[in-house]
Amino acid sequence: MTRLAADGVTVRLGARVALDRVSLAVEAGEFVGLIGPNGAGKTTLLRALAGLVEPAAGRVVLDARPLAAIGRRDRARRLGYLPQDGTIHWALPVADVVLMGRLPHLGAWDRPGEGDRAIADDAMAALDIADLAARAATRLSGGEKARVLLARALAGAPEILLADEPVSGLDPYHRLEVMEHLAGLAATGTGVVVVLHDLALAARFCRRLVLLDRGRRAAEGAPADVLTSELLASVYRIEAVRGRHEGAEYVLPWRRVPSSSS
């Protein structure tokens, strides 16, 4: 079974220590939420897991092999990464953007074949964007673009998907839609790590949460164990309304906690 793990990873960005000895593991079929305030190191941890940033200490392993020892193409085939900055720079048709997910599966001079197109079409159908195939990717609404980029990641059929803020800027309907897709992906065997700012979504969908605070892991566990009043106050500096609905935890940020130092 596929297992991606960061093991005591420290990352320095310039002089700043962005991550300080953080560990996180995700296995096939798991749905892990990575949460924390702005600047806590969520994106850096996700980039380290994707092999996009070299740890100064510690290591990232994929099935017990150091990520750095796995070839670029092989790694790209197994790990999907959805960056936070969802800019699409040229007005490519949506179908071509989704097809880019197949790049790691092509030989150096191959062009995408019928099989690749079929997989890309399936990904578009799964996210209900088949009718956008010919649309210029620069002319999409926020919700459409989020789904197009997710379809791009799905087209690569990764074993582990790392998604950075895939719901930022989306309305509630599309937030739920994207989260449902990610949960469905995990249910069918893909390991998913998703960075979230929306604590309600994190509590509702993720089985396990990892809370980062100033580059360190502050807590890890089931939503009910991580989104406690104490941790929300000390890490997020907020007070929240908490409760249960349909058997799941929910959290609603209510007011800021007056800062003790000021």
Place this chain on the structure above:
Amino acid sequence: MRRGALLAILTLFALAAFAASLGFGPVAIDLGAALGAVFGDGPEALRLIVLEIRLPRTILALAIGAALGISGAALQGYLRNPLAEAGVVGVSAAGALGAVVVFYFGLARIFPLALPLGGLAGAAVGVWLVYALAGRGGSTATLILAGVAVNALAGALTALALSLAPSPYATLEIIHWMLGGLTDRSMTHVWLALPFILAGTFVLATLARGLDALTLGEDAAASLGVNLAGLRLRLVLGTALAVGASTAVAGVIGFVGLVVPHLLRGRVGYRPGALLLASALGGATLTLLGDLAARLILTDREINLGVLTALIGAPFFLALVLQARRAEP
């Protein structure tokens, strides 16, 4: 339109422009006679005109146009900005400076290859500078400012070389060459520049997949298996080879790399990788036609090709800047 059909049509255009460039000039030669002369048929005078005068500049126009077209498409794809071009961002000016240094010290007389190598070194420094100043995916304003800075620096150093030139004649020679043109180029120039241009064009053509992936940003491209450091190295090397060698033998011919990718981008479905070869063919056609126009517009003398492309390209550039300004609030 399918990509194969587009490339076939562009190839036909380039071949037609190539034939026209051999046939037209102060002395009109019909196509059959011109092609015959290339293969050694026909009267002595005709063969002389075609082989000694027109063939070298035609080959150079083809190669340099292809180099400018593909390098423009590659720079735009890499920087993700439709305003990037060797001339605009100062790579051509830096290449010209490299060649001027070679002229200035008379190195070309001692060692002919010094000319393309000087242009190449200058262009390489130029690409690095632009990259260092404007970064990747930077705003249009940053890119243009980087271009202004590199152009100003290269221009200042070139002016210094000119003001210290040993004789007025040398100054004039350098200025005339810098205006950009293919007048009086011989097969020697072809042999000096062609290998470098071919190598550079080939290196740039290998960037297709990486440039496609960069459409989604650097992190997404890297996660798709693209080696970003290798891509950047190949971009700098390819641009330096292609633009540096072109500038060394023909001076600064601006805007071809700006106009051609812009005209063809929609026809290749906006895919930066697919734009590379199409822009090489389109650039070759445009430069061949431009050189032809430079010969024919005035009856008593020639216009410098670089001057002509600037006259057409600068307003075009202006329009693109206005368009970009509207898009960036």
